[in-house]
Amino acid sequence: MSGNSAVGEAAVLAGCTAYFGYPITPQNELTEHMAKRIVEVPGGVFIQSESEIAAINMVLGASAAGARAMTSSSGPGISLKQEGISYLAADELPAVIVNMMRGGPGMGNISPAQSDYLQATRGGGHGDYRTIVLAPASVQEAADLVYVAFDLADTYRNPVVILGDGMLGQMMEPVTFTTAAPRKEYPKEYVLSGASGRPSRMIRSLLFDTKEEEEHNWKLFRKYQLMEHNEVRYETFLLDDADMAVLAYGIAARIAKGAIKRLRQEGLKVGLIRPITLWPFPMKIIQETAKQLGDFFVFEMSTGQMIEDVKLALEGKGHIHFYGRPGGVIPTPVELSRIIARHCYQSQRSKKR
Amino acid sequence: MKTVYCRPKCMKEAHFHYCPGCGHGVITRLIAEVVDEMELRDKTICVAPAGCGMLLYNYFDIDTIESAHGRGAAVATGIKRVRPENLVFSYQGDGDLAAIGTAEGFHAANRGELISVIFVNNGVYGMTGGQMAPTTMLEQVTTTSPAGRDSVLQGHPVKICEVYATLDGTSYLERVAVNKPAAIIKTKKAIAKAFRHQQQKTGFSLVEILSPCPTNWKMSPLDSCRWVDDVMTKVFPLGLIKETKKC
């Protein structure tokens, strides 16, 4: 199954009943899967909207009405959704937004890239908000993280972004769908359903009183702190005895794994830290690793975005190496292993001196 | 002693923030009256705009959500599709619906979404200080058309009802005004009718309401009311524009 279809199927199994999308490559299979699939579930809603702006606002409405709602797009469309994502965060409404990234900026191209890391992790819209960002590295993980995404969205009443790329979206891999454990019931006292037998409700973020608005911001901030505390996810690979740690996420991490396996055959002790949540970023494991080794190699399919978080995590410690390929170029594991090897040897030499 | 008129039940105690003589106040009240009379409080969900109508949730004792500028029809669509049993309406100004939210309004209408839009046409951007709106009339002076709106440079006033009438998804479109007692009573009937169309699932319904904005028209409330008749209705003729089925 393609990554796109797997994400769609997992969403339906996770109880998503409202999907809104606008065609853009490389995520079309997801919209198409939902067109067939979501209408099979009771109350399932599918709309091919007139734009990504409309789609995200339909998500907002559906979420306010109590549905598990989702939309998906790629770079240019995600740019248009930023306004709505900001409102979702401000209004404390859960939603899942999938971005299958492609080469940019501007129209860019439709090849896989990791060009939107900063947009996703820094809350590309306006206002002081954050979104949890999940970065799967395989079709199976993409499907698994969809359940996680919906649960996190409901737990924190906040939008959650699944950040994949065109490769993950379009490649075919076997996938099994964990029959989702009976879903937790989340309090729904914010949902608009008509004020029958209860006081009326309002969902808003406009607070003319600056003190009230400040308090709203601090309230959201405390929620973001909780997320930072509780929701960090990452994977390590051959890190225990490593002299150099590669940092990569998503598909880039898979390429890096392949490269590391080759390097190990050559006797180079290289390991991997793969952030699964890009926000909150796994700072601690990087800081702990810095006690054990001094060389960090960041690999991204961009000119370098996650590297900023790595720098922040290291606080000036260690030495950061970087290799990036923007614009939709996908290096092979062999290519990457050669580059990592060169950096390894160089740093060994400089240490000897 | 008999009470002939008192505040609608589904209205909170908050005082309006509207300027003196503003049509928004009348329209807000009429909606509340209709919701009361049709006993819809328990079912209604209101989508408030960015614009002078943005604080509706402070006034209506019904479930209400804010929307980003222009996105009301999309938000209402999301709500209505998930909760088809509820009555969902969005309240939008002319900048909101006819400029930044053109696509969302047009396509919700075209899909025949079973929502109602209360479209407040006051010919200007009220909230931001009286700039030119898509509905500003030719030669009308605003802060961003200081020499008067010039069709060559700034285009023509947009007639939302007439545009939407060409869409097969729309079932009820009427243009009314809130500048004098008889017109206000008609407006109330039109709002009720739009809600009935929604209940009977005939299609997308919209009531366009010519509404005085004395502050930005720089006129007294009374002159504003007269101006609606003397000038606005010449460009935006009142009356039923489309009704596919009697409701």
Place this chain on the structure above:
Amino acid sequence: MKGFIRIDPERCKGCSLCMEYCPGHAISLTNRLNLKGYFVADFEDKKECTGCAVCAVMCPEVAIEVYQIEKTDER
């Protein structure tokens, strides 16, 4: 039929629309300021009010309540 109205002086913004449209000219603007700083309208009891509610229809502030005095009340 006789009627009377109550104008909430704190809601009134003195727009004068009720006065203009009142067929009995029973409302006038006072020189009393409310907390918001508007001169407010008030009902003149001596004038002819039928309880037609035209003022309430016009009032953008929902500030007016209208009552009719039934025959039985007049005792």
